[in-house]
Amino acid sequence: MTEVDTRELRYFIAVAEELHFGRAADRLGIAQPPLSRAIRRLEHRVGARLFDRTGRGVRLTAAGEVLLAEGRAALDAVSAAVRRARRAGRPRRSLTLVMKPGGDAGLLPAILAAYAARPGAAAVDLVFSQSERAAMLRDGRADVGLLHHPQNDLTGLDTEPLRTERRVAALAEGHPLAARATLSLADLAGEPMAQWPEAAERGNGPRVEEAGQMWQLVVLGRAVALVTESAAERPYRGVVYRPVTDAAPATLVLAWPAESRSRDVAEFTAAARAALAPALTGQT
Amino acid sequence: MTEVDTRELRYFIAVAEELHFGRAADRLGIAQPPLSRAIRRLEHRVGARLFDRTGRGVRLTAAGEVLLAEGRAALDAVSAAVRRARRAGRPRRSLTLVMKPGGDAGLLPAILAAYAARPGAAAVDLVFSQSERAAMLRDGRADVGLLHHPQNDLTGLDTEPLRTERRVAALAEGHPLAARATLSLADLAGEPMAQWPEAAERGNGPRVEEAGQMWQLVVLGRAVALVTESAAERPYRGVVYRPVTDAAPATLVLAWPAESRSRDVAEFTAAARAALAPALTGQT
DNA sequence: CGGGCCGATACCCTGACGGTATGACCGAGG
DNA sequence: CCTCGGTCATACCGTCAGGGTATCGGCCCG
Numbered sequence: 001m002t003e004v005d006t007r008e009l010r011y012f013i014a015v016a017e018e019l020h021f022g023r024a025a026d027r028l029g030i031a032q033p034p035l036s037r038a039i040r041r042l043e044h045r046v047g048a049r050l051f052d053r054t055g056r057g058v059r060l061t062a063a064g065e066v067l068l069a070e071g072r073a074a075l076d077a078v079s080a081a082v083r084r085a086r087r088a089g090r091p092r093r094s095l096t097l098v099m100k101p102g103g104d105a106g107l108l109p110a111i112l113a114a115y116a117a118r119p120g121a122a123a124v125d126l127v128f129s130q131s132e133r134a135a136m137l138r139d140g141r142a143d144v145g146l147l148h149h150p151q152n153d154l155t156g157l158d159t160e161p162l163r164t165e166r167r168v169a170a171l172a173e174g175h176p177l178a179a180r181a182t183l184s185l186a187d188l189a190g191e192p193m194a195q196w197p198e199a200a201e202r203g204n205g206p207r208v209e210e211a212g213q214m215w216q217l218v219v220l221g222r223a224v225a226l227v228t229e230s231a232a233e234r235p236y237r238g239v240v241y242r243p244v245t246d247a248a249p250a251t252l253v254l255a256w257p258a259e260s261r262s263r264d265v266a267e268f269t270a271a272a273r274a275a276l277a278p279a280l281t282g283q284t
Numbered sequence: 285m286t287e288v289d290t291r292e293l294r295y296f297i298a299v300a301e302e303l304h305f306g307r308a309a310d311r312l313g314i315a316q317p318p319l320s321r322a323i324r325r326l327e328h329r330v331g332a333r334l335f336d337r338t339g340r341g342v343r344l345t346a347a348g349e350v351l352l353a354e355g356r357a358a359l360d361a362v363s364a365a366v367r368r369a370r371r372a373g374r375p376r377r378s379l380t381l382v383m384k385p386g387g388d389a390g391l392l393p394a395i396l397a398a399y400a401a402r403p404g405a406a407a408v409d410l411v412f413s414q415s416e417r418a419a420m421l422r423d424g425r426a427d428v429g430l431l432h433h434p435q436n437d438l439t440g441l442d443t444e445p446l447r448t449e450r451r452v453a454a455l456a457e458g459h460p461l462a463a464r465a466t467l468s469l470a471d472l473a474g475e476p477m478a479q480w481p482e483a484a485e486r487g488n489g490p491r492v493e494e495a496g497q498m499w500q501l502v503v504l505g506r507a508v509a510l511v512t513e514s515a516a517e518r519p520y521r522g523v524v525y526r527p528v529t530d531a532a533p534a535t536l537v538l539a540w541p542a543e544s545r546s547r548d549v550a551e552f553t554a555a556a557r558a559a560l561a562p563a564l565t566g567q568t
Numbered sequence: 569c570g571g572g573c574c575g576a577t578a579c580c581c582t583g584a585c586g587g588t589a590t591g592a593c594c595g596a597g598g
Numbered sequence: 599c600c601t602c603g604g605t606c607a608t609a610c611c612g613t614c615a616g617g618g619t620a621t622c623g624g625c626c627c628g
Contacts, residue, residue, distance in 0.1 A: 003290055003291065003294070004290065004362060004365075004366050005289050005290050005291065006287055006288070006289045006290055006362070007287065007289060007585095009362070009365070010287070020605085021605075021606060021607095022604090022605070022606085030585090030586065030587085031586065031587055031588080032605090032606075032607095033586085033587080033588085033589095033606090033607075033608080033609095034585065034586050034587075036606060036607060036608090037585085037586095037607085037608090038585085040607085045366070046366055046369050046370050046373065047370045047373060048369060048370055048372070048373020048374070049373065050369070053593095053605090053606065053607095054594085056594080056595070056604075056605075057604095057605075057606095058605090058606085061373070062372045062373070063369045063370070063372040063373035064369070065372070066365075066368050066369045066371075066372040066546075067365055067366070067368075067369035067372075069545050070361075070364060070365035070368050070369065070424075070543075070545075071365045071369075073361055073365070073543045074358070074361035074362040074364070074365040077354075077357055077358035077361040077362075078288060078290070078293070078358040078361075078362070080354060080358070081288075081293070081350075081351055081354035081355045081357070081358040082288050082329070082330055082351070084350050084351075084354050085330050085332060085334070085347045085348070085350045085351035085354065085355075086330050086331045086332055086347070087350075088332070088346050088347040088349070088350040088351075089330065089331060089332020089333065089345070089346070089347035090332070140354075155542070155543055155544075155545060156542050156543035157542075158542075258439070258440050258441075258442075258542035258543070259354075259357045259439055259440035259542070260439075261353050261354075261439060291616095304574085305574075305575060305576095306573090306574070306575085314616090314617065314618090315617070315618055315619080316574085316575075316576095317575090317576075317577080317578095317617085317618080317619085317620095318616060318617050318618075320575060320576060320577090321576090321577095321616080321617095322616080324576085337574090337575065337576090338625085340573080340574075340625075340626070341573095341574075341575095342574095342575085
């Protein structure tokens with residue numbers, strides 16, 4: 001049986017996401033008929049129908065659902081392979097760390113210092129992303145990252161827990177709930193929660209793409225936000241913080257691709273572990 | 285920048301393994317010039333030289349080394365995606381478990397029973413492999429497997445430790461070392477150790493592909509073998525077992541692809557964990 | 569210095585992939 | 599029941615990427 005090519009996977013994923021051949025073709029920059037043929041050929045190679053063609057649009061079959069999830073991972077792996085090889089070709093040895101601005105709970109300086117102190121440490125480049133950190137680790141745009149568990153999907157990543165934090169609600173000073181000392185999730189149920197792009201659109205709050213927007217909306221009382229307690233250590237004028245007692249705590253983790261064979265990544269994670277060992281033992 | 289497709293990666297891996305364009309082209313079933321062009325194009329896309337062309341043959345550059353390791357993982361991920369989708373297209377729900385014959389330390393019946401008792405459990409197909417178990421998990425030929433740590437490379441796999449076993453030497457009854465109650469690795473240094481294909485050829489012992497061959501050679505005194513103690517629970521006529529005190533213990537682990545999102549795999553591993561929980565706590 | 573080995577280049581040709589036009593099917597609405 | 603819009607499939611054609619053959623250029627070795 002002939003091999004499946006990355007182009008076919010990209011085509012399939014486009015259709016699976018759009019659930020519409022025409023729109024998918026449009027997005028891919030090709031016409032619809034070649035796309036139909038490509039999907040048909042792919043179905044033949046896989047040996048299973050991937051879509052149910054109903055008169056109106058299409059639906060994924062069970063096999064299609066599997067191929068969508070696994071195919072995305074596979075394409076990420078291909079991208080990662082190329083990106084990492086490209087980086088390895090540059091004379092400068094570097095390690096790319098991705099984080100959310102301010103999302104290090106204050107631990108990053110110690111980690112970077114511990115790593116830099118090691119002989120043969122590579123330069124650490126910092127990049128920032130709100131909602132694509134896990135994806136960037138998976139497709140090779142970053143080597144290590146600071147994520148939150150269980151808020152981020154850590155599938156395919158190895159992790160080292162750094163610190164577990166309680167979650168607090170950020171409210172405008174004048175907000176009625178600000179009068180309470182602690183809150184529960186039920187108290188927040190009716191409130192407009194800031195919606196990050198990563199979340200499926202299910203909430204009733206305003207969409208935000210960037211932390212500054214979120215804080216602005218919170219100050220204005222247009223949104224409330226659920227953040228980690230370390231965020232509350234950097235007070236934001238006009239915002240008060242109230243613990244949410246029944247919100248699952250967030251664990252800040254250092255994450256890297258599970259299949260990583262990079263010596264630099266191993267060194268970095270070891271340095272982070274060593275740097276934080278006292279704090280961790282003190283915590284547990 | 286244009287996308288890298290799987291064919292280019294396969295071509296690259298063939299050259300990287302053969303370190304010879306002619307032989308690689310032969311193996312790929314194409315002529316050498318198109319292969320040279322494809323590699324050159326790939327180097328251009330990656331943005332780094334992948335090979336040092338020395339007059340005699342070629343050598344991998346640092347970027348090439350990275351692309352070899354990562355590219356193999358990427359191709360495995362693509363194969364896995366297709367295989368798993370194909371399986372999901374079959375009406376019969378099944379889970380493929382790969383193991384070495386006898387390599388379950390007697391734990392498999394309990395695990396299978398515990399899983400089968402769960403509502404909605406899928407059928408479990410057993411397949412056997414001596415040296416390709418990890419590769420089969422990575423490329424989708426199997427869903428879960430019984431491996432040994434640290435003897436197997438578990439990169440890219442998630443694992444659940446099942447049982448840690450000491451390692452014992454299997455010797456012919458009349459072997460001089462059989463007179464000793466315990467052995468050390470130094471004692472075995474000069475002995476012909478059975479060589480599995482998975483090991484790089486560095487030993488001085490006979491090659492074996494299958495356990496029966498190994499035992500035969502051990503009985504005949506032509507080889508000694510280092511095995512886990514559970515193997516000694518099934519005595520083999522004419523073979524005696526002696527603990528090797530300084531050999532690193534082997535941990536039998538249940539392993540599955542790290543990126544696995546399959547509900548059946550999750551159920552199976554949970555069942556295994558639950559089934560063995562008493563034994564594990566008793567052990568620690 | 570000559571021969572053999574190995575990768576690169578030149579040139580051609582086939583077929584796979586993409587485009588346009590059109591067909592087939594389904595559901596909605598009158 | 600027929601029509602119409604929407605959606606995916608089929609037919610047919612052109613182009614170019616990728617594969618083949620022939621040959622060159624450089625390097626090592628005798």
